[in-house]
Structures are given as structure tokens and as C-alpha cells.
Amino acid sequence: MTNSPPLLLHVCCAPCLATARASAAGHGPDAFAANVGIFFYNPNIHPLMEFRRREKALRVYLERYPLPAEIVSEYGLQTFLERMLSQGKPPASRRDRCAECYRLRLGKTAETARFRGFAAFSTTLLASREQDRDLLAEIGRETAAKSGLAFIDADWRKILPDAATLRGIYKQPYCGCLFSEEERYRDSGKHLYKGSKPLQPPGNTR
Numbered sequence: 110m111t112n113s114p115p116l117l118l119h120v121c122c123a124p125c126l127a128t129a130r131a132s133a134a135g136h137g138p139d140a141f142a143a144n145v146g147i148f149f150y151n152p153n154i155h156p157l158m159e160f161r162r163r164e165k166a167l168r169v170y171l172e173r174y175p176l177p178a179e180i181v182s183e184y185g186l187q188t189f190l191e192r193m194l195s196q197g198k199p200p201a202s203r204r205d206r207c208a209e210c211y212r213l214r215l216g217k218t219a220e221t222a223r224f225r226g227f228a229a230f231s232t233t234l235l236a237s238r239e240q241d242r243d244l245l246a247e248i249g250r251e252t253a254a255k256s257g258l259a260f261i262d263a264d265w266r267k268i269l270p271d272a273a274t275l276r277g278i279y280k281q282p283y284c285g286c287l288f289s290e291e292e293r294y295r296d297s298g299k300h301l302y303k304g305s306k307p308l309q310p311p312g313n314t315r
Contacts, residue, residue: 116261117146117222117230119214120178122163122281123170125233127274129265130174132236146227147171147178150217152185152192153210154285160184166279174274179221189213189286199288206288207241211248219256229259236265239284 120126126147133141149167154160164182171178192213193199193206200206215232222230232249234240246262253260283293 115146115227115229116144117148117218117225117227119218119230119232119234120147120149120167121151121214121232121234121237121285123166123278124270124275124280125236125265126167126170127174127270128236128268129233129263131270131274132263132265132267134268142176145176146225147176147180148218148221149178149180150214150221151181151285152188152213155186155189155287155290157184157186159281159285159290162279163281163285169278170275179225203288203292204241204244206286208244208248210286211245212252215249215252215260216255219252219258222258223256227258229261230256231261231263233265235263238266 118126118129130141149164151160151163154163164180167178167180189210192209200209211234214234215230218230218232222228230253232245234245235242246260249260249262283289
């Protein structure tokens with residue numbers, strides 16, 4: 110990374126940032142901090158308490174391992190819904206929903222990168238094995254072509270961070286959006302109460 114252009118890195122969460130940083134460590138201990146700015150912009154994360162948990166986790170991580178950062182703290186429910194419902198209803202498939210979500214976040218990252226004077230942008234979503242990496246790369250290149258910046262399609266999944274790096278830092282149980290929350294929990298019994306008996310008609314002594 111020492112020979113790379115200054116990079117604005119979209120960050121989805123603290124664990125993925127730690128993974129990206131660990132994966133870049135082979136370029137030298139100061140390469141990441143010297144070449145990377147952090148941008149937290151995630152209007153897809155819901156509900157509000159989940160958004161706050163993830164923002165707080167990133168701030169705690171950055172207190173431990175400082176990097177220059179811009180954190181958008183505004184809860185983005187309205188922005189996300191407007192994007193997902195732009196055709197009157199949400200995209201039918203998970204892949205299409207993810208594509209719109211990627212375009213939303215990478216588009217804002219590229220816009221901010223240009224404004225801040227960065228030559229390139231990327232995302233820690235590339236550090237997650239849960240994301241559609243091919244789709245991410247495709248939309249990254251699409252966004253780069255529109256913005257005139259470079260998209261760094263790095264493999265941020267090479268090395269996992271040491272467990273101590275993330276000790277006490279919240280790790281999210283689902284991707285972030287309401288659709289992914291439903292997919293994560295709909296087949297589970299989490300928080301369901303199953304002890305009630307059905308109401309019997311009056312006079313039924315059974």
C-alpha cells in the first residue's frame with residue numbers, strides 16, 4: 110500500500126476494518142495509517158439501536174487504533190427506504206437488494222473521496238465472507254467509472270485480526286438491513302414465548 114494512491118475506505122463495521130487492516134499489514138506497520146482515511150456511511154443498518162451499537166464499536170476501535178475518520182452518525186432509515194422503494198416496491202431478489210445497497214454506500218464514498226481529495230476508494234465489505242464479492246467488485250468499478258476515481262478491489266480477507274484486537278467490541282449478528290435481519294432470525298425461536306395455552310370457549314372444561 111505504500112505505493113498506492115491515498116485511499117478513502119468505506120467501513121461497514123469495526124470487525125471488518127480490523128480484518129482489512131490485518132490483511133494490509135504485510136505492507137508495513139504504518140502503511141495503512143499513512144495511506145487510508147476512514148468513512149463510515151451505512152444508512153442500511155437497522156434498527157436504530159443496532160446502528161448505534163455498530164457506530165460505538167467503530168469509535169471504540171478507533172480509540173484503540175487511531176485512523177483519520179469521518180463518521181456519519183445520522184440514522185439513515187428514510188434514505189435506505191427511499192432507495193429500496195424507488196420503483197414502488199423493494200427489489201425482488203436478495204442480490205438486487207444488495208446491489209442497490211452497495212451502489213448507495215459506494216456512491217456516497219466516491220463522492221466524499223472526490224470532495225476530500227482522495228485518488229481512490231474501497232470498502233471493508235470486501236473483508237466479509239458473507240458479502241457477494243463479485244457483485245461488490247462490479248459495482249465498485251461501475252462507481253469508479255462515474256466518479257473518475259480508482260476503485261481498489263483488494264482482497265481484505267487474507268488475515269484475520271488477533272482476537273485481542275476486538276476484545277469487548279460488538280460484533281453484529283446480521284448484515285444490517287431489515288431484510289437481512291428477517292433472513293437471520295425468521296427460522297429461529299429467538300425471543301418467542303411458547304408457554305401460553307390456547308383460549309378455550311366458555312363452558313369448555315377440558
